[in-house]
Amino acid sequence: MPASDIVGRARGRVPTGLLLVAPPVALVCWMIIWPIFSAIARTLWLPDPEGGRQLSVATYTFFFTDSYSLNNLAITLWTTGVCAAFLLPICLSIALYLRFADGKLAAYVQGLAIFPMFVPSIILSYALIRVLGPNGTVDLLLNSVGLPKINTPYLTPWGPVIGLVWDNIPITVLILLSGLGAVSDQSIEAARDVGANRRSVFWHIILPRITNSILVAISFTVLGIFSAFTLPYVLGPAAPEMMGPFMQRTFRDLNDPTTAITQAVITFCFCIAFGIFYVRSVAKNRKA
Amino acid sequence: MDRPRTDWTGIAFATALTLLIVFPLLVVATWAFTNVWRYPSVIPQEFGLRYWHAVLGRADVWTSITTSLTLATVVTLISAAICLPAAYAFARLEFPGRNILFFSFLAGHAFPKFGLLVAIAGIFLNLGLIGTFWGVVLIQLVGTLLFMIWIPVAAFQSVDRRMEESARDVGASPLRVFWSITLPQAGPTIAAALLLSFVGTFYETEGAWLIGAPQVRTLPVLMISFINNQPVIQFGAVLSVLLWVPSFIALLFARRVIGSGSFARGFGG
Amino acid sequence: MKRRAFMLSTGIAAAGLALLPQIASAEEGRIDWYTGSDQNVMDFWTNIIQPQFEAANPGITLNLVDAGDNAGIIAIAERATAALASGADPQSDYFENHDPRLPAGAIENGLYVNIKEAGLSNYDKINPLAIDTDYSVPYRGSQVLLAYDTTKLDPADAPKTFADLVAWIKANPGEFIYNRPDKGGSGGNFVRRAIYEVNGNDPAAFTVDNFTDESSETMLEPAWALLQDLAPSLFDGGSYTSGNTQSIQLLSQSAVTMIPAWSDQALQAISTGVLPETTGLVQLSDLGLPGGFSRSVILANGTNRDAALKLADFILTEDIQSAVLTELGGFPGVSWDYVSPELREKFADVIPASIPVFPGGDWEVAINDGWYRNVAPNVDRSQ
Numbered sequence: 015m016p017a018s019d020i021v022g023r024a025r026g027r028v029p030t031g032l033l034l035v036a037p038p039v040a041l042v043c044w045m046i047i048w049p050i051f052s053a054i055a056r057t058l059w060l061p062d063p064e065g066g067r068q069l070s071v072a073t074y075t076f077f078f079t080d081s082y083s084l085n086n087l088a089i090t091l092w093t094t095g096v097c098a099a100f101l102l103p104i105c106l107s108i109a110l111y112l113r114f115a116d117g118k119l120a121a122y123v124q125g126l127a128i129f130p131m132f133v134p135s136i137i138l139s140y141a142l143i144r145v146l147g148p149n150g151t152v153d154l155l156l157n158s159v160g161l162p163k164i165n166t167p168y169l170t171p172w173g174p175v176i177g178l179v180w181d182n183i184p185i186t187v188l189i190l191l192s193g194l195g196a197v198s199d200q201s202i203e204a205a206r207d208v209g210a211n212r213r214s215v216f217w218h219i220i221l222p223r224i225t226n227s228i229l230v231a232i233s234f235t236v237l238g239i240f241s242a243f244t245l246p247y248v249l250g251p252a253a254p255e256m257m258g259p260f261m262q263r264t265f266r267d268l269n270d271p272t273t274a275i276t277q278a279v280i281t282f283c284f285c286i287a288f289g290i291f292y293v294r295s296v297a298k299n300r301k302a
Numbered sequence: 303m304d305r306p307r308t309d310w311t312g313i314a315f316a317t318a319l320t321l322l323i324v325f326p327l328l329v330v331a332t333w334a335f336t337n338v339w340r341y342p343s344v345i346p347q348e349f350g351l352r353y354w355h356a357v358l359g360r361a362d363v364w365t366s367i368t369t370s371l372t373l374a375t376v377v378t379l380i381s382a383a384i385c386l387p388a389a390y391a392f393a394r395l396e397f398p399g400r401n402i403l404f405f406s407f408l409a410g411h412a413f414p415k416f417g418l419l420v421a422i423a424g425i426f427l428n429l430g431l432i433g434t435f436w437g438v439v440l441i442q443l444v445g446t447l448l449f450m451i452w453i454p455v456a457a458f459q460s461v462d463r464r465m466e467e468s469a470r471d472v473g474a475s476p477l478r479v480f481w482s483i484t485l486p487q488a489g490p491t492i493a494a495a496l497l498l499s500f501v502g503t504f505y506e507t508e509g510a511w512l513i514g515a516p517q518v519r520t521l522p523v524l525m526i527s528f529i530n531n532q533p534v535i536q537f538g539a540v541l542s543v544l545l546w547v548p549s550f551i552a553l554l555f556a557r558r559v560i561g562s563g564s565f566a567r568g569f570g571g
Numbered sequence: 572m573k574r575r576a577f578m579l580s581t582g583i584a585a586a587g588l589a590l591l592p593q594i595a596s597a598e599e600g601r602i603d604w605y606t607g608s609d610q611n612v613m614d615f616w617t618n619i620i621q622p623q624f625e626a627a628n629p630g631i632t633l634n635l636v637d638a639g640d641n642a643g644i645i646a647i648a649e650r651a652t653a654a655l656a657s658g659a660d661p662q663s664d665y666f667e668n669h670d671p672r673l674p675a676g677a678i679e680n681g682l683y684v685n686i687k688e689a690g691l692s693n694y695d696k697i698n699p700l701a702i703d704t705d706y707s708v709p710y711r712g713s714q715v716l717l718a719y720d721t722t723k724l725d726p727a728d729a730p731k732t733f734a735d736l737v738a739w740i741k742a743n744p745g746e747f748i749y750n751r752p753d754k755g756g757s758g759g760n761f762v763r764r765a766i767y768e769v770n771g772n773d774p775a776a777f778t779v780d781n782f783t784d785e786s787s788e789t790m791l792e793p794a795w796a797l798l799q800d801l802a803p804s805l806f807d808g809g810s811y812t813s814g815n816t817q818s819i820q821l822l823s824q825s826a827v828t829m830i831p832a833w834s835d836q837a838l839q840a841i842s843t844g845v846l847p848e849t850t851g852l853v854q855l856s857d858l859g860l861p862g863g864f865s866r867s868v869i870l871a872n873g874t875n876r877d878a879a880l881k882l883a884d885f886i887l888t889e890d891i892q893s894a895v896l897t898e899l900g901g902f903p904g905v906s907w908d909y910v911s912p913e914l915r916e917k918f919a920d921v922i923p924a925s926i927p928v929f930p931g932g933d934w935e936v937a938i939n940d941g942w943y944r945n946v947a948p949n950v951d952r953s954q
Contacts, residue, residue: 031397035388038447039403045444046410049421082944108319111311119312125553126319131501132549133327134522137542141326143817144333148806148826149341151329158344169810180322185498189453192491196460223460230456237411252751252811253947265417266645267753267939269675275417282413289408338844341825348844419646424653432650433662512646516603516636516662527639 057276073276082254087280089254093175093246094239100179101186101235102228108183109190110220113197124187131184135177135244142177142249143168173249174256178239185238186231193227194220233288240285257281327546334539353536362524363541370521373435374504377442381499385450386492390480392451393458404455407448419512426513433517441509446499453498457491458484497556521545601632602875602882606667607641608865611839615899616667624885631878641669649674652682655872664873665882668865670931671706678706684869689880693887696905703779703931707866710886710904711895714854714862714926715760718822718837719829721851732857733768737797739829741804746828748806748821751947753939755815760861761831762798762942763929769793772858779930787937795945802946811947822846831860835900862926864904902926 060070077083108127112120130138145151147168156163167173197220205219246256255263257277265274332346333339334353339346357363391397392404410418422441423432431437461484469479485492507522514520521541528537606613613635621633638644644666651661652674671683686694687705694708701709717736719729723746730736740747750758770776770790777790802809806827812818818830819837823846832840832852840846854860867886869879885891892903893914902918903910 029397031391031395031400034391034395035397035400035403037384038388038451039406041384041444042406042410042447045422045425045441046413046418047406049418050409050413052421053417082948085948108315111315115309115312117309117312119309119316121554123312123315123319125550125556126316126323128497128553128556129323129327129546129550131498132546133542134505134525136526137330137538138326140538141330143820144329145326147824148821149824151325154342154344157342166807169807169812180326183323188494188498189456192453192457192494193460195490196457196487198462226456226459230452233452237408241411241415248813248817251947252813253943255943263753263939263943266642266673268936269673271417271675278413278417282409285411286405286408289405340823340847420649420653423650424657427650427654427659427661428657430659432654432659508646511639511643512650515638515643515647516605516634523639527637527643 053275054279057272057279060272073273074280076273077276077280083260083277085254086257086260089171090240090257090281091284093171093178093256094236096175097178097182097239098232098235100175101182102232104179105183105186105190105231106228108187109194110216112187112191113194124191127187128184130180133181135181135242136248138177138181139245139248142173142180146173146176168249169251171251173251174242174246177245177249178242181242181245182235182238185234189227189231189234190224193224193230196227197223229291233291236288237285240281330539331543331546333536334543336536353540357528357537357540357544362519363521366519366521366524369435369518370504373438373442373510373520374500377439377446377503378496378500380439381443381446381450382492382496385447386454389451389454390458390484393455404451407451410444411448415508419509422509423512432513433515435518438510438514438518438520441513442503442506445506445509446503449495449498449502453495454488454492457488461487493556599874600630600878601634602664602879603634603636603662603873604665604667604882605636605638605644605647605663607638607644608668609836609839611835611899612667612865613637615894619894619898620886620891623890624882627885628878628881631875631881633882644669645673648677648682651870651872652677652680655680655682660874661870661872662874664870664875664879666868666870669707669868670866671704671868672932678704681871683707684871684876684880686869686883689869691880691884691887693884693905696887696909698904698906700928701864701866701904703864703866707868708883708887708904709864709866710892711899711901712862712864712904712926712928713901714834715757715831715860716834716837716852716854717829717860718819718832718846719851719853720822720825720847721849723825723828724851726851726853729851729853731853731855733764733772733855734857736855737801740801743828744804745806745808747804747830748810748812748818748827749831750812750814750818752942754813755818756863757815757818757831757833757836758811759938760863760929762794762938764855764858764860765797766791766794766929766938767858767861767927769797774858774861774927774929777930777934779932779934782930782933782937787934787941791937791941795941798942798946819846822850838900859926861929862902863928865901866904 057073058069058071059067060072062068062070105127108123112124112127115123133141143150146164146166148166149163150166150168153163153166167176201219202215205215210218241258242256243258243262247259247262250256250259261274261277261281264270264277335349335351336346337350337352338348392400419441422444426432426437426440429437431440465487466479466483469483470476474482505522507520507526510518510520511523514523525538525541528541604616606616616633616635621635625632638647647661647663648666648669651663653659654661671678677683683706685705686708691708697709701712703709717730730739749761752759752762766777767774770793805811806821812821815833815836819832819840821827822830822832823840834852837846837850837852841848841850867883869876869883873879887905889909889911892905892909893911895901895903896910896914896918907915
């Protein structure tokens with residue numbers, strides 16, 4: 015086996031690769047892909063008045079002509095964009111610091127940056143209501159020194175943004191940090207030796223090497239935010255809703271699984287766009 | 303590597319994160335020891351351990367902690383065993399349908415869970431997996447696949463190929479190359495993925511409930527029922543504080559693991 | 572090999588690896604019972620119903636499982652639907668409180684037992700107003716009332732009619748909040764009270780069968796107008812909390828002065844100190860805020876279906892229904908004639924016999940979605 019592996023590189027590996035990916039792919043096909051396809055089929059194959067079923071895009075047309083649904087989609091995109099815009103610079107700077115620092119302080123910073131992972135969303139939402147909510151801790155402190163209360167983000171679109179950024183810091187930092195692990199010290203020192211300053215080291219040495227990790231980080235954040243439920247539900251306004259609570263409500267309260275799945279498919283298409291970016295960059299890296 | 307001057311950046315980060323991350327948690331932690339805390343008092347009117355007694359006195363809390371830890375460990379280990387080889391294959395090998403298969407893992411995360419879970423429950427019913435430990439393992443395993451494949455793929459890609467090739471040139475077997483060159487370099491990233499899977503599994507509720515009820519009860523399932531049934535925050539706060547202390551200590555030590563790969567290479571490791 | 576120590580670190584928690592996989596299936600004679608209700612309901616079943624029922628029915632035991640919330644129950648119901656299709660064991664027999672219309676199509680699929688035709692000896696005692704469908708057993712009720720901060724509002728000035736309430740809200744902007752109507756009955760019943768208000772305060776105008784698209788439009792539109800008109804005077808210029816508990820929290824933090832609240836939840840919150848003792852409770856006297864009944868549902872494909880039916884019959888007995896009044900602080904699911912005369916006398920003042928109950932079914936969906944589309948968004952958030 016090892017011998018053929020080295021000799022017959024091009025041909026011998028075709029089955030090996032498939033063999034290695036077979037167990038997780040089989041699991042996904044069995045438990046995820048198949049149910050999804052049957053669900054999508056149901057949104058396109060609607061019951062007709064005669065009791066049969068016929069091909070129709072009515073549920074999709076409804077979504078894209080219904081201003082309420084479109085507003086919900088818009089607020090989801092807005093939240094995702096704002097969260098990503100906050101997360102990337104915050105987490106990149108934390109990760110850069112951690113990559114080049116060591117010692118107790120760095121361990122403490124890293125511990126803190128990863129810690130939100132251990133806080134379930136439901137506890138986080140309670141904590142944020144207690145801290146930033148009306149008459150919360152911040153108000154208490156301001157009030158005790160005679161300052162006016164803050165304009166609370168609770169029940170406004172900023173509530174979920176704060177919660178989601180907080181919640182997504184660990185995963186973003188972890189992914190970026192692991193990407194930075196691939197940037198060798200030698201290459202940075204070499205660049206410094208030829209007189210590059212910090213900024214150009216970052217732009218020309220570090221950034222190109224971690225593009226992949228940044229894409230992974232963004233993909234995961236976007237996925238997480240798109241499907242977020244608890245934080246937008248508890249912290250956000252009643253309307254417009256983010257897609258997570260909206261789908262849940264359509265499915266559970268309005269008893270309308272077909273519409274809920276239509277919303278899901280549309281959400282999924284937006285997520286896939288990010289996935290395509292990522293797969294492309296993976297493919298590009300391999301060729302290089 | 304010498305750094306005699308004061309680490310001002312570090313102090314700035316530490317202060318900012320303490321304020322933003324620790325402060326809200328501190329408020330929750332204070333709530334755990336509070337019986338009554340009402341506006342406009344800055345400190346609680348009445349401290350007490352009432353809710354600690356209420357939580358720790360319950361046998362189901364302790365069994366569910368054991369269940370959750372065991373579940374998360376088993377799921378993470380199985381996931382690593384099947385996903386890491388697959389991630390290696392996705393990163394390094396050519397095979398038909400690679401991109402589309404790679405994509406397939408996205409599906410489970412981008413698609414909302416409620417519809418999927420019901421379909422999976424239907425499959426499990428026929429297999430007699432409902433209400434069993436291994437049924438819950440299987441449902442949570444599916445939830446970890448995306449992390450455990452996508453993140454390590456990025457890691458395997460960034461491993462220096464020249465080092466591997468030179469090792470092979472001096473006669474090392476592929477397995478030996480993988481074990482001594484590839485894995486150590488990808489190590490920190492894989493550790494991150496393992497951590498994400500472990501914690502993600504630990505706090506997963508919907509699947510654990512739908513597949514596990516009524517026999518298997520994980521801690522978050524119990525916690526949700528505490529929190530939802532009471533207008534008090536204390537139950538959740540107590541359970542959280544119970545779990546935070548060990549997690550934070552573990553994270554301080556994790557610095558060695560997560561940071562070690564890059565650190566060691568700085569010294570030519 | 573220090574670098575690979577991470578493998579060990581993930582095993583920090585591997586302590587209890589002694590796993591004994593067991594094939595689980597529902598036990599004969601053990602009713603798998605689920606609730607999504609509050610802890611006080613769970614306590615009521617554990618301490619009152621379970622011992623009495625098990626004593627009266629040797630060989631049958633109850634396995635009381637807390638599902639957390641209604642979504643937890645629906646998940647189990649969906650699992651049972653899948654079990655129904657394949658003839659598998661759903662490992663569930665009895666839902667303490669559930670709407671048999673969920674998940675969609677459940678009744679048509681035959682997921683639940685038709686209680687009306689199941690021959691329960693106590694079925695005829697049920698208060699006719701409480702019956703929603705033939706597939707559920709109403710056994711306890713509770714009401715929504717107004718909870719307010721007596722330090723900010725003198726009980727003498729508390730609103731007595733809906734018109735008073737509207738006037739008070741407008742005169743005190745930012746001091747009132749209700750939750751989204753689908754996320755908890757306190758806000759939901761406040762919205763329903765507004766619907767009664769614009770339809771002549773006549774609960775009889777709404778029945779589960781008189782829903783049509785036209786009737787809902789003409790009857791609900793004016794209510795949306797009323798609620799929209801109220802929105803700018805609500806907390807934060809038109810915010811709505813995401814549940815009963817969040818409203819109670821805002822009241823307990825003195826962020827608002829008045830909220831609609833479930834009577835039992837408010838009383839429990841006061842007794843546990845979540846709400847201060849200075850919290851006042853008031854019911855409108857022109858027409859009360861509607862209440863609601865909790866209705867048990869039995870799964871047709873449960874292993875212990877017959878035992879579960881016995882249980883459903885048992886909770887309608889006079890003993891248990893009286894305990895609902897005395898121990899749970901709710902009101903009975905049976906007509907008042909079937910509660911002991913002393914209790915009827917004693918509670919006559921505390922719990923009015925005529926809490927309006929708004930019908931569910933299509934009305935529920937129309938109200939929830941109508942509110943989201945008409946009332947929730949029409950708020951100018953630009954400040």
